[in-house]
Amino acid sequence: MSTKPNHLSEKKPLASKLQQNGSSTSNTNKMKTPVVPNKKANMKNTKQMKKSKFSKSTKVQPGSTDGQRKWTTLVHNGVIFPPPYQPHGIKILYKGKPIDLTPEQEEVATMYAVMKDTDYMQKPKFLENFWNDWRRILGRNHVIQKLDDCDFTPIYEWHQQEKEKKKQMSTEEKKAIKEQKMQQEEKYMWAIVDGVKEKVGNFRVEPPGLFRGRGEHPKMGKLKRRIRPRDITINIGKDAPVPECPIAGESWKEIKHDSTVTWLAFWNDPINPKEFKYVFLAASSSLKGQSDKEKYEKARMLKDYIHNIRAAYTKDFNNKDKDPTKRQIAVATYLIDKLALRAGNEKDEEEADTVGCCTLKVSNVECIPPNMIKFDFLGKDSIRYENTVEVELPVFKAIGQFQAGKGENELLFNALDTSKLNAHLKELMPGLTAKVFRTYNASITLDQQLYEETEEGDVAEKVVVYQKANKQVAIICNHQRTVSKTHDSQILRLTERIETAKQELKELKIDLERAKKGKPPLKGADGKQKRNLSPEAIEKKIASANQKIEKYEMDMTTKEDLKTVALGTSKINYLDPRITVAWCKRHEVPIEKIFNKSLLAKFAWAMDVDPEFRF
DNA sequence: CCTCTCGAATCGGGGTGAGACTA
DNA sequence: CTAGTCTCACCCCGATTCGAGAG
Known part of the structure; x- marks a missing residue:
């Protein structure tokens, strides 16, 4: 991630702009305190900062020791947890008889009960996954041996009543509750980055629940367990005070001081422990604003290259002697450019079966002579992409050939994946990747x-x-x-x-x-x-x-x-x-x-x- | 006929958390 | 690969608008 030359001649240092911005937003947020950190360690840095940001962007070359650094000082208060589960003691029926549950068992039953009127109840995968997790929590020897014999109506009805009560609350009561919540959350809402007060994006830890994927997700219905302080790693400046753990008697998993990343905290996703959930700064923060700007600058740069890139891929898919990989790259690039398709990473069995450009299957495209292609597939979020487009004849022919001799479920671009594609794109323009085309074409x-x-x-x-x-x-x-x-x-x-x-x-x-x-x-x-x-x-x-x-x-x-x-x-x-x-x-x-x-x-x-x- | 009031319908924005991309 | 960041639609709730009826 190199700094663009045209950033160097920025009229104002970003920091000073944000100071203005900060003070204007602070009005709307009823903030009376000026944008000044309260810790001595940061007072020092506030003054240094303007100078150092300026000089950093004018003197430090990309690739130097601090080229990776995203911030110099970072102070924040960690994360806030959802309130603990309040047992209601409503009993579900098993084969018509009320059954006692522990609070933990009850919590999971409640998550399920409240979904009664959703269409997840019709999905076998959801029911199966839920039952597996709930049964584990009930214990193998529990009287409840079958989900089908459980009747959750009492909990469902109780939940409906609670919702009703909440609705009936007067506006004053609602306001008071909101006010109280705001007060509790206030300290988590802000971080001080290089001496500037910035909004934190998602400081609330995700509450437990049943996983709902998009589309036909193989993990739907699984229990997303409660996250505890011991699951959470905090990232903070070296001199910053360690955020106080909001749950008495527990402590954070780890405290890190990594200034090359922008996250404030993370934990492992309970549904897929190999993945992570991060706490980042809000979109209005300088850090995000800067990378946003860089994204658009990169897309603008594509404008100067696009002519040659188009000429190159046109040449490549016209050239039938070229090795198949090259031809596939050319056609894929054409589709990404012309149709703003996503790159399409490989996915494993644990994820919903959706595709992008590189993972298009033979069955997703249909050639309609003389030169029309019909696309029909599930893209990101299982959103259907359905589009019939006229393409250049060589592309039409090439796609026909890529399909030839393959089964419906085989990859159209068998010689391709996103890394190969992006590697090729990078040769055409520094930093170019598939997603840049989407930004470019949109803008x-x-x-x-x-x-x-x-x-x-x-x-x-x-x-x-x-x-x-x-x-x-x-x-x-x-x-x-x-x-x-x-x-x-x-x-x-x-x-x-x-x-x-x-x-x-x-x-x-x-x-x-x-x-x-x-x-x-x-x-x-x-x-x-x-x-x-x-x-x-x-x-x-x-x-x-x-x-x-x-x-x-x-x-x-x-x-x-x-x-x-x-x-x-x-x-x-x-x-x-x-x-x-x-x-x-x-x-x-x-x-x-x-x-x-x-x-x-x-x-x-x-x-x-x-x-x-x-x- | 016009204006006002009040409840219902609708809109819009923030939040959320899953999904995709890439170094 | 893993870690980190960006994307994206849905949900919910508060605000706003609408429309019927009263004055």
């Missing part, structure tokens, strides 16, 4: 769309232009959302409203004609006599009715259009915020119309961009 699309489509008009119209561009990007990236449960009824109601409005309009037009001739208006649909109005007044009403219809129709088309498209994801992860900020500046659109509070905080680093900025 360049937004930039072009905004440039081409924005016309003179009022703010609302310009915002619509932005949303349209945003939608295009979301479609490219296949960012989907499930259709809301109430979508159909919403559409229905809009249709009804349009109908009644049209009916009204019709009557108004008749009334207008009559009014012009001095006749009274007709009776309405309800049979009541309407008032006499002047033609001008009726005209006004007609205009407003027309507007209403237009608005409803607009609402309906956008609603229908966007019912399965999620706009937020690309805004947060793929669109260079400087494109948006510059566009807002040029067209006098208030940035708040596009970015909400958290995006504004996250993209603080992009706010002073030149209005003429192009991606």
Whole structure:
């Protein structure tokens, strides 16, 4: 991770920007204390910091001893644990009879009971995994020998009542509880990084529960056990005080002082002990902002290389004598570039069966002559990717050949994996990997769309232009959302409203004609006599009715259009915020119309961009 | 006819935790 | 490989808007 040359000429050191930012956010957070660390060790560093950050970025070359260092001092308060389980003592029935459970057994039973009305109850895998874990906790010799004979209804009903009680609570009570929680959590919300107070992202330890994977996950239903202090490793500056363990009588697993990483704490994932859960700083922090900026700078760099890269892969898939690996790389790169596919790492049996570019199976693509390819597969989060695209003829032929002689379940790109692909990409441009194409294509699309489509008009119209561009990007990236449960009824109601409005309009037009001739208006649909109005007044009403219809129709088309498209994801992860900020500046659109509070905080680093900025 | 009020519907944002990518 | 970081959709809850009815 080398520092880009254009960072070196940064006008302001990032730290000073964040100071400003910190003080402005502190207002909203009712923070009265200035952004100053309270420990002496850090007082010293606060002063050094501005200077050292400046000099570091101007003098220290990548690869030097401190090229890996992410911070110099780090102070934080560790993590907060979910409250302990409160036994309710409600008994489940086994073969119709109430059964006593220990609090631990009861806790797991409760996790299961509350999922009664979800569709997990229909999934054999879920039931099997849950039963295995619960049985272990019950002990092999427990009277309960079969999940099927258990009746969890009493716990479920109790849980429903509790939920109801919570709902019934007055706003004051709710507020008081929230206030108290805030007070407890306040100290965990902040870390002091190089003397600057920064927000911590996820300082709450994940509560125990039953694992719910996305799609057909082999581990669904497994018990995610409670995490204890002894599971948690803390990372903190050498001179910083060790965070106090919030559970009396217990202690942290380990204290580390690793300044080459950005995590504040981690623990092993109880579902997959080989994996880890980390506590990081929030997206609005300088550390995250910096790497975010680097991500977009890398994507921008691709702009200068893309022409050659495209020329190269076009040459490669045209060249039939080339070794198959090269040809597969060329086609894969083409797909990643053109369709913004993900790289597609190999996955083992323990994970849901989803694919990306390198792991596409023969059955996921279908060649439709003369030159169309139909893709149909489950991608990340088991989201379906379904798309039929026209491709260049050599690509069409090549894919046909890759499929030839293979079974449905074999890899389309058998000579390829993500590391080979990325190794190849790195030869084309320093630091280039598959995911850079997604960022590049998303951002360049937004930039072009905004440039081409924005016309003179009022703010609302310009915002619509932005949303349209945003939608295009979301479609490219296949960012989907499930259709809301109430979508159909919403559409229905809009249709009804349009109908009644049209009916009204019709009557108004008749009334207008009559009014012009001095006749009274007709009776309405309800049979009541309407008032006499002047033609001008009726005209006004007609205009407003027309507007209403237009608005409803607009609402309906956008609603229908966007019912399965999620706009937020690309805004947060793929669109260079400087494109948006510059566009807002040029067209006098208030940035708040596009970015909400958290995006504004996250993209603080992009706010002073030149209005003429192009991606 | 207009304005206000109140409950319901809807929206939007933060949080969450699983999933993917890469050095 | 493992460790570390980035991505991503869903969920929930509070805020806002809507719409019916009262005044």
